Amino acid sequence: MNAWELIIQQPLINVLIVVSHAFADNFGLAIIALTILVNLAMLPLTLSQIRSTRAMQEIQPKLAELQKKYGKDRQKMAQEQMRLYKESGIKPAGCALTFLIQMPVWIALYQAIMLTLAVAPEGLLNLSRYLYSWDTLFPLLPLNRDFLVMDLSQPNFILAILVGATMWIQQKMSATTTPADAKQAQQAQLMLWMMPMLFGVMALSFPSGLSLYWVASSVFRIILQYRVSGWGGLRRQKPKQTEAEKKYIKFDAAVQKKSTDDIGADIVVTDSSKPGAAVTRPERTRYQPGKDRAPKRRKK
Amino acid sequence: MKPKRNWLNKIPFVVAAVLAVGLVAVGCVGGMAPVGWSGGTVSGGTLYVGSSEGQLVAVNLTDESRRWSEQLQATSRPGLFGCAAGGSTAVAIYGSPVVVGDLVYIAGYNGKIYAYTAATLSSRWVFPREGYFEPFVGGLVAGGGKLFVGGSDGKVYALDAATGDKLWEFTTGDKIWATAAFYENTIFEGSGGQFTNEDTLFIGSFDKKLYALNANDGTKKWEFTTGGAIITTPLVFDSTIYVGSFDRTLYALRAADGVEKWRFTGNNWFWAQPAVWKGVIYAGNLDGNVYALDAENGGKVAEFQTGPLSAAPVVVDDFVVFAAKNGAVWKIDTASREMAKITDLVAEVDGPLATSDGDVYIHAQGTSLYRINIGSGERRLITLKSGE
Numbered sequence: 001m002n003a004w005e006l007i008i009q010q011p012l013i014n015v016l017i018v019v020s021h022a023f024a025d026n027f028g029l030a031i032i033a034l035t036i037l038v039n040l041a042m043l044p045l046t047l048s049q050i051r052s053t054r055a056m057q058e059i060q061p062k063l064a065e066l067q068k069k070y071g072k073d074r075q076k077m078a079q080e081q082m083r084l085y086k087e088s089g090i091k092p093a094g095c096a097l098t099f100l101i102q103m104p105v106w107i108a109l110y111q112a113i114m115l116t117l118a119v120a121p122e123g124l125l126n127l128s129r130y131l132y133s134w135d136t137l138f139p140l141l142p143l144n145r146d147f148l149v150m151d152l153s154q155p156n157f158i159l160a161i162l163v164g165a166t167m168w169i170q171q172k173m174s175a176t177t178t179p180a181d182a183k184q185a186q187q188a189q190l191m192l193w194m195m196p197m198l199f200g201v202m203a204l205s206f207p208s209g210l211s212l213y214w215v216a217s218s219v220f221r222i223i224l225q226y227r228v229s230g231w232g233g234l235r236r237q238k239p240k241q242t243e244a245e246k247k248y249i250k251f252d253a254a255v256q257k258k259s260t261d262d263i264g265a266d267i268v269v270t271d272s273s274k275p276g277a278a279v280t281r282p283e284r285t286r287y288q289p290g291k292d293r294a295p296k297r298r299k300k
Numbered sequence: 301m302k303p304k305r306n307w308l309n310k311i312p313f314v315v316a317a318v319l320a321v322g323l324v325a326v327g328c329v330g331g332m333a334p335v336g337w338s339g340g341t342v343s344g345g346t347l348y349v350g351s352s353e354g355q356l357v358a359v360n361l362t363d364e365s366r367r368w369s370e371q372l373q374a375t376s377r378p379g380l381f382g383c384a385a386g387g388s389t390a391v392a393i394y395g396s397p398v399v400v401g402d403l404v405y406i407a408g409y410n411g412k413i414y415a416y417t418a419a420t421l422s423s424r425w426v427f428p429r430e431g432y433f434e435p436f437v438g439g440l441v442a443g444g445g446k447l448f449v450g451g452s453d454g455k456v457y458a459l460d461a462a463t464g465d466k467l468w469e470f471t472t473g474d475k476i477w478a479t480a481a482f483y484e485n486t487i488f489e490g491s492g493g494q495f496t497n498e499d500t501l502f503i504g505s506f507d508k509k510l511y512a513l514n515a516n517d518g519t520k521k522w523e524f525t526t527g528g529a530i531i532t533t534p535l536v537f538d539s540t541i542y543v544g545s546f547d548r549t550l551y552a553l554r555a556a557d558g559v560e561k562w563r564f565t566g567n568n569w570f571w572a573q574p575a576v577w578k579g580v581i582y583a584g585n586l587d588g589n590v591y592a593l594d595a596e597n598g599g600k601v602a603e604f605q606t607g608p609l610s611a612a613p614v615v616v617d618d619f620v621v622f623a624a625k626n627g628a629v630w631k632i633d634t635a636s637r638e639m640a641k642i643t644d645l646v647a648e649v650d651g652p653l654a655t656s657d658g659d660v661y662i663h664a665q666g667t668s669l670y671r672i673n674i675g676s677g678e679r680r681l682i683t684l685k686s687g688e
Contacts (some may be wrong), residue, residue, distance in 0.1 A: 114332060119332055119334075120333060120335070121334060121337075121477060122334065122395060122650070123438050125610055125650060128608070129586070129608065130569055133567055138528060138546055138547060139527045139545075141546060142506060221584045234441075
């Protein structure tokens, strides 16, 4: 048995069997219970991830502005981007770290469920090597795989639909703002549909015990997302002016003498190919990278 | 001017693709797809075995050539990612073939039982004739002109060996993955001077019970409840039944009435059928030990460390031969109680061993069949791969 199996898989499998027995040999309830338990254990990480995602979405207009402003100067762009992250309280490395910690746990739980399901005879035989030498554990196998009207070892169409639906709802809720850039908006829309559809199709091929785990996970995150940011992107939003338009209006009000045709004037462009080119300083009312304060936090 | 494409925009798609591929890769954990672990059966110089390609293969043991093979018909298409239950195009075969007279029989995971003519492999009959039953994991057993098999639907079926007609069925409380044991017993009743057929079928079920059924009509003679599911083929010896259970215990029961004689507990499941030689039971356990127990009282005679065992052993001369899951093949000298390693196959072995003329045949994982001479330790590989 390798380290991964010994430290991660084996404990999870044994806990899963014991929990199943605690729920009157109902493996379906055991999957739901363990999914909730693992989610609760990772709650601080998940919350931090949700907040980071939200903050990231909130600074999207500013990032777009930076892109326009320093698009050609990558170094400056990166510096300003980092400054913006810092001021907004976002730690990009923290997001990645959270993801890196969560992923193995999800994979382990996923594998534990698949192994414990012991779909084929080889699976049941293989399971014997993961069992702790607890007296009560051995007679509990093979687990009862019936849950409601489903056989958890077989794919289930309704659960596959639920996998896609709950995943879509969760993703839609987490998307609180629509990217100003049309391309990005299109991409976000594509992602919103692609992942749920992908998982839905996969669920049609995997044992429904795994689908149950995916549904339970998504429902948990939906509840969490609702507690943090309400219905988010799921609520029908009134058409708003894009951030770019807002900036333009602000700028237009401040610089009265400028022509309305000169929309690009609010962006400082440094073109080294034209020495001595006039540089228009932006007005204080607009966002100034590195000088603006972090946006006000939402009252809790 | 054409705007430059930002590769960063593609990151979400790359992440999604990697996630999907990763999930599929880690999702296909071991034991998801049924492969099979059929052992071999030797009859008239031919070895019959179910291959991992879903074929019944007949090997001529004289020159180790393939006499013929027949593909079992698959019921369903594999899952999209090959991870779903039954997700294989080949029919998994777990039970060893059975040869009676000129017919060879085999049960498939596709829920069908096939009878072929042993000489030419022409199909004689199939059961059920239409459709498919739940998967058959346990093998067939023959006796008294009948064939007996337990199915994943929890039923024991008795078929006419010649025609494949169903004679009777008996329903247990859960799935049956065990092979039955047939006990031929004709009693002479003194006063009337009549012979009474008392043939009995012993079979275990996931409902934790061992059933003793009248082999003639399927009526229950008795049942014995253990502490766990039963997957082991019972061993019948000297009017006693020896059967292992998932409660890690090997039970010795009186064949006549199911009264417990003794029990012995190991550290893991007794998965494989035990062997008996000269009043000693040799029972392999998944805890990595072979326990030698006194057949009369269950007292431990000796213990041998072989590695986890799921394959039923065979007795060759005065040796009991075991193959551990990791492919190590051991022989235990029943006289001196000494154990020696014969060879290391470096391949997983789960199916029961077969023997003929001092050779042991081991069907290892994949398409390899090994022929091992117990005396010399010589090992020969016979491939079961089609086209070779």
